[in-house]
Amino acid sequence: xxxxxxxxxxxxxxxxxxxxxxxxxxxxxxxxxxxxxxxxxxxxxxxxxxxxxxxxxxxxxxxxxxxxxxxxxxxxxxxxxxxxxxxxxxxxxxxxxxxxxxxxxxxxxxxxxxxxxxxxxxxxxxxxxxxxxxxxxxxxxxxxxxxxxxxxxxxxxxxxxxxxxxxxxxxxxxxxxxxxxxxxxxxxxxxxxxxxxxxxxxxxxxxxxxxxxxxxxxxxxxxxxxxxxxxxxxxxxxxxxxxxxxxxxxxxxxxxxxxxxxxxxxxxxxxxxxxxxxxxxxxxxxxxxxxxxxxxxxxxxxxxxxxxxxxxxxxxxxxxxxxxxxxxxxxxxxxxxxxxxxxxxxxxxxxxxxxxxxxxxxxxxxxxxxxxxxxxxxxxxxxxxxxxxxxxxxxxxxxxxxxxxxxxxxxxxxxxxxxxxxxxxxxxxxxxxxxxxxxxxxxxxxxxxxxxxxxxxxxxxxxx
Numbered sequence: 001x002x003x004x005x006x007x008x009x010x011x012x013x014x015x016x017x018x019x020x021x022x023x024x025x026x027x028x029x030x031x032x033x034x035x036x037x038x039x040x041x042x043x044x045x046x047x048x049x050x051x052x053x054x055x056x057x058x059x060x061x062x063x064x065x066x067x068x069x070x071x072x073x074x075x076x077x078x079x080x081x082x083x084x085x086x087x088x089x090x091x092x093x094x095x096x097x098x099x100x101x102x103x104x105x106x107x108x109x110x111x112x113x114x115x116x117x118x119x120x121x122x123x124x125x126x127x128x129x130x131x132x133x134x135x136x137x138x139x140x141x142x143x144x145x146x147x148x149x150x151x152x153x154x155x156x157x158x159x160x161x162x163x164x165x166x167x168x169x170x171x172x173x174x175x176x177x178x179x180x181x182x183x184x185x186x187x188x189x190x191x192x193x194x195x196x197x198x199x200x201x202x203x204x205x206x207x208x209x210x211x212x213x214x215x216x217x218x219x220x221x222x223x224x225x226x227x228x229x230x231x232x233x234x235x236x237x238x239x240x241x242x243x244x245x246x247x248x249x250x251x252x253x254x255x256x257x258x259x260x261x262x263x264x265x266x267x268x269x270x271x272x273x274x275x276x277x278x279x280x281x282x283x284x285x286x287x288x289x290x291x292x293x294x295x296x297x298x299x300x301x302x303x304x305x306x307x308x309x310x311x312x313x314x315x316x317x318x319x320x321x322x323x324x325x326x327x328x329x330x331x332x333x334x335x336x337x338x339x340x341x342x343x344x345x346x347x348x349x350x351x352x353x354x355x356x357x358x359x360x361x362x363x364x365x366x367x368x369x370x371x372x373x374x375x376x377x378x379x380x381x382x383x384x385x386x387x388x389x390x391x392x393x394x395x396x397x398x399x400x401x402x403x404x405x406x407x408x409x410x411x412x413x414x415x416x417x418x419x420x421x422x423x424x425x426x427x428x429x430x431x432x433x434x435x436x437x438x439x440x441x442x443x444x445x446x447x448x449x450x451x452x453x454x455x456x457x458x459x460x461x462x463x464x
Contacts, residue, residue, distance in 0.1 A: 003159075003161040003162050004036055004158045004159060004161075004162060007143065007158055007160070007161060008040070008158055011143060011144065013143070013144065013156050013158055014041060014111065014156070017042075017043075018041075018109075018110070018111060019043050019044070019045065019107065019108060019109040019110075019111075020037065020041060020043070020044045020045070020109065020111050020112075020113050021044075021045055021047055021100055021103060021104050021107075021109050021111065021112045021113065022034050022037050022044050022045065022046050022047065022113050023047055023048075023049075023096070023100060023112060023113065023114045023115070024046045024047065024048050024064050024068075024075075025048065025049075025060065025064070025179070025181070026048070026060040026061075026063050026064045026067075026178065026179035027115075027178050027179055027180070027181060027184075028164075028167050028168055028171050028176075028178035029115035029116075029117055029120075029159065029164070029167055030114075030115040031067075031171060031176050031178045031179075032115070032159070032167045032170050032171055032174075032176065033113065033114075033115040033158070033159060034046055034068075034071075034073070035170075035174055035176060036170075037113065038071055038073060044073060044074075045073070045074045045075070045076060045103070045107060045109065046064065046068045046073050046074065046075045046076070047075070047076045047077075047078070047099070047100055047103050048060075048061050048064040048065070048075065048076075048077055048078070049077075049078040049079070049080070049095075049096045049099050049100075050077070050078070050079040050080065051080045051084070051092045051095065052079060052080040052081070053080075053084070053088070053092065053183070054181075054182070054183060056181075056182070059179075060179045060181070061077055061079075063179055064077075065077060076103050076107075078099040078103070080092070080095050089189060089191070093148075094148065094149060097112075097147060097148050097149040097150075098149045098150075100112045100147070101147055101149050101150040101153055104150075104153050105153075109153075110152075110153060110154060111153070111154045111155075112147055112153055112154070112155050112156070113156050113157075113158065114155065114156075114157055115157075115159050116141055116157040116159065116160060117159040117160060117162050117163065117164060117167060118159075118160065118161055118162055118163045118164070118210055118211070118214050119163055119164040119195070119199075119210055120141070120160075121140045121141055121160055121213070121214050121217060122199065122209065122210040122213035122214055123191055123194050123195055123199070124140045124141055125138060125139075125140040125213045125214075125216065125217045126194055126198065126199070126213060127190065127191060127194055128140070130194075132281055133281065134263070134281060135220050135223055135224040135227065136224060136267075138216070138217065139217050139218075139220040139221040139224050140214075140220075140221075141157060141160065142157075142221075143156065143157050143158070143160050144156055144157075161214070163210060163211075227260060227261070227264060228264070230261060231261055231264040231265060231268065234253075234257055234261050234264075234265060235265065235268065237250075237253050238250050238253040238254050238257070238265055240310075240311050240324075241311075241320070241323070241324065242272065243319075243323070245315055245316040245319045245320070246273065246313050246314060246315030246316045246317070246319060246320045247269040247270075247272055247273050247313070247314045247315060248312070248313045248314075248320055248324070249265060249266075249269060249311060249312045249313075249314075250310070250311060250312075251291065251293075251307060251308070251309070251310060251311055251312055254291070254312055255291055259288055262288045262291075263284050263285075263288055266284055266287050266288065266305070266312070266314070267279055267284060269312075269314040270299055270303065270314055273303065273314050273315050274301065274303050276301075277299070277300055277301050277303055278300060278301075279299070279300070280300070283297065283298075283299050283300065287299070287305050290307070291307055291312065292307060293307055293308060293309055293403065294307065294308075294403040295307040299314070303315060304317070306320075308403070309402075309429070317405070318405065318407050318408075321405060321407065321408050322407070322408065325408060325411070325412075325426070326344065326348045326413060326425060326451055326453070327408065327411035327412070327413070328344060328374065328375075328376060328411065328413050329376070329411075330376045330410045330411065332374075332375065332376070333373055333374070333375040334350075334373060334374040334375070335371065335372070335373045336350075336352050336372040336373065336374065338352040338353055338354055338372070338447060339351075339352060339353040339354060339355070340352055344374075344413075344451075347453050348451065348452070348453050349451070349452055349453075350374065350449070350450075350451050351449065351450045351451075351452075352372075352447060352448070352449050353447075353448045354445075354446070354447065354448070355448065356448055357448060357450070359450045359452065360448045360449065361430060361449055361450045362423065362430040362432065362448075362449050362450075363438050363446050363447065363448055363449075364415075364417075364422055364423060364436045364437075364438070364446070364447045364449070365436050365437060365438050365444040365445065365447075366417050366422070366436065366445050366446070366447045367443055367445040368445075369417040369418050369445075370418055371416075371417070371418055371419075372415070372416070372417055372422075372447070373415075373416050374413055374414070374415055374416075375413075375414055375416060376410055376412065376413065376414060377395055377396075377409065377410065377412065377414060381394070381395035381396075381414070381421060382394055382395060382421070383395055383398060383421040383424070383431075383433050384433050384434035384435055385398065385431060385433065385434065386431075386432055386433075386434055386437060388434065390434050395414075395421065399412075402426075404426065412424060412425070412426050413425045415449070417436060420433070420435065421433055422435070422436040423436065423449075425451060430449075
């Protein structure tokens with residue numbers, strides 16, 4: 001148990017006089033932790049929890065309560081009342097953490113201390129490897145982490161470098177009499193199978209397999225920390241928008257990143273939008289492999305990833321489109337009289353001029369045009385997009401080909417010249433009609449345009 005004192009000092013696990021919540025089940029691990037904490041830190045409060053899954057649990061709770069009373073340690077007891085469902089192990093763990101969080105807030109503590117040790121760490125790392133986890137899973141448990149059910153609280157694991165063998169020896173030396181939970185012997189449970197079947201076989205290959213797996217986890221943690229710092233830098237470059245409904249990442253910026261960062265950027269976007277979402281490696285891999293425009297991937301629990309021309313959107317795609325685009329009412333027709341600067345609603349402004357100006361987005365050849373207007377689509381609209389050799393196309397088909405969602409098609413601004421579509425403003429892109437392109441001929445009459453959005457002190461230009 002010398003490692004515990006070393007870790008406490010080296011990593012500054014606890015502040016002096018900080019009130020600590022000690023999670024105690026009555027087993028050897030938590031009993032050793034409580035005994036050590038009582039001797040080396042105060043104040044402490046023991047918390048024990050009955051998951052209501054087996055008959056002997058009540059006796060374990062009574063044992064912990066009685067032991068705490070004899071040691072002069074305050075003890076808080078909780079009990080699971082509603083039946084657990086799904087993954088019983090995971091559900092029980094979350095119920096326990098929620099109770100620990102409630103007690104911590106009630107007594108004004110910020111730190112919950114658990115008895116996870118080196119053998120637990122080895123089991124966790126091996127379990128994650130078998131499930132195909134990436135570095136985040138293969139690094140195992142952290143000595144200091146946010147409490148899973150409440151990030152305002154710290155979860156500290158001071159025994160993480162201590163083996164089960166050392167803990168058992170400590171209990172014997174201190175005259176402690178741990179309780180035994182028979183469910184820990186049930187090898188139908190995956191973790192117990194690893195503990196009682198897999199690790200003993202691996203010890204035949206390497207007697208110090210627990211130490212080796214822990215060393216592997218620490219090495220992975222260093223690599224993971226480096227990649228996480230690189231992800232922090234990439235995040236500032238790639239993030240376009242973040243709301244309660246969606247997270248949008250620049251498609252071009254993400255595509256320029258190494259695949260390892262692409263995984264992490266998508267993981268962070270998903271975790272930020274839906275912290276409770278279980279994010280599988282298979283779905284992340286599918287997402288990274290499918291960054292083509294028009295892709296939609298279900299990431300789980302109703303959360304989807306959409307890929308459009310400008311962004312990767314996690315969450316509500318329609319809300320993202322409506323929030324981010326310049327849109328005008330289908331009933332609205334705005335006649336332009338350059339030079340002018342007109343408000344379009346939603347902080348958007350359209351500036352037009354016959355002369356170049358700073359911030360212009362696009363130039364059009366409007367020689368011979370009498371009327372310039374801004375409106376939305378109408379039945380029968382056609383255009384001649386650049387790159388089609390002067391051939392015309394129905395506007396409806398153009399929108400379908402560009403995979404423009406139906407919800408926004410009726411709101412996209414169209415710049416018309418004498419009733420003909422001269423340009424379309426969709427997202428950040430001006431799409432110019434072939435008939436109004438600028439060729440540099442002396443007979444041309446040029447119209448200069450810019451669209452910008454002013455939000456507070458910030459101006460966002462829409463560029464071609």
